[in-house]
Amino acid sequence: MCMNLTFRQIKVFQAVARHLSYTQAAQSLHLSQPAVSMQVKQLEENIGLPLFEQMGKKIYLTDAGNEFFNYSQEITRLLDEADEVMESLKGIRGGKLSVSVASTANYFATRMLADFSREYGGVTISLDVTNRRGLLDQLINNETDLVIMGRPPRDLDLVTEPFMDNPLVVIAPPDHPLVKEKNIPMKTLQQETFVMRESGSGTRIAMQRFFSEQGVSLTTGMEMTSNEAIKQAVEAGLGLGIVSIHTLELELETGRIALLDAESFPILRHWYVVHREGKRLSQAAQAFRQFVLDGAGGTLLGK
Numbered sequence: 001m002c003m004n005l006t007f008r009q010i011k012v013f014q015a016v017a018r019h020l021s022y023t024q025a026a027q028s029l030h031l032s033q034p035a036v037s038m039q040v041k042q043l044e045e046n047i048g049l050p051l052f053e054q055m056g057k058k059i060y061l062t063d064a065g066n067e068f069f070n071y072s073q074e075i076t077r078l079l080d081e082a083d084e085v086m087e088s089l090k091g092i093r094g095g096k097l098s099v100s101v102a103s104t105a106n107y108f109a110t111r112m113l114a115d116f117s118r119e120y121g122g123v124t125i126s127l128d129v130t131n132r133r134g135l136l137d138q139l140i141n142n143e144t145d146l147v148i149m150g151r152p153p154r155d156l157d158l159v160t161e162p163f164m165d166n167p168l169v170v171i172a173p174p175d176h177p178l179v180k181e182k183n184i185p186m187k188t189l190q191q192e193t194f195v196m197r198e199s200g201s202g203t204r205i206a207m208q209r210f211f212s213e214q215g216v217s218l219t220t221g222m223e224m225t226s227n228e229a230i231k232q233a234v235e236a237g238l239g240l241g242i243v244s245i246h247t248l249e250l251e252l253e254t255g256r257i258a259l260l261d262a263e264s265f266p267i268l269r270h271w272y273v274v275h276r277e278g279k280r281l282s283q284a285a286q287a288f289r290q291f292v293l294d295g296a297g298g299t300l301l302g303k
């Protein structure tokens, strides 16, 4: 009865089972919602049992759905393992590398990948850029080889290796009165409004942790989902911002944004190259990991 099911149906089923929402599953797969419902319907027809049931607005896994979810996890794990073994047999050249980086790390990661691909021609690289929460989802679901992120969580089985400092600084428009001040005290910052990154951003978590450790409660204004938007908002005078120094190269060169000399700043963070413990890294992925740890062929600032 399961003979006609396709791997695509399994992938779609897993996404719906994880999110318990057709809409969210469709978003995560970059598919339309009707396409997702259709795949699930065909899978249920193949199996001959309903896998989800709807109660009110919510959907739930049926008993059959739960059982099938466990098997589907095992099927994808084995296929991933087969893929990893095949990749490692291809060697570095001809191999595949999938890297996901924090939105904030993308400012140097693209250059790093370009240098890597010059040195190791023939590797097919895919790069995904998302915030911290997105990266953790990808690690949990085994959807990427290597991740570049700030301060990985301790409660997941991850191999985490720091490779570069990531100072977070306070930014202001160049004509802001605090630009001329030295060692600006916390209580002065407390009177300012800050534009914030979205929830799920590592920068935002670091900023909140820092201010709560200092016993300072911040006034926050608008929330934005990218560093570019934060910088533009600061430039436009919507408030002060806190961003990684790595996002600022251009703005500091052109003088469109100024750094504030604030007490206890910068917030010291690090960048890590991360993979799941037990993950069989392809030779291409191993080469990239080493390339990053060795200073990425001179790409990295301060190296």
Ligand code: PGA
Residues within 6 Å of the ligand: 102, 103, 104, 105, 130, 131, 132, 133, 149, 150, 151, 166, 197, 200, 201, 202, 203, 204, 206, 269
């Ligand atoms: P973010 O990540 O782009 O999610 O803010 C940066 C970080 O983790 O420091």
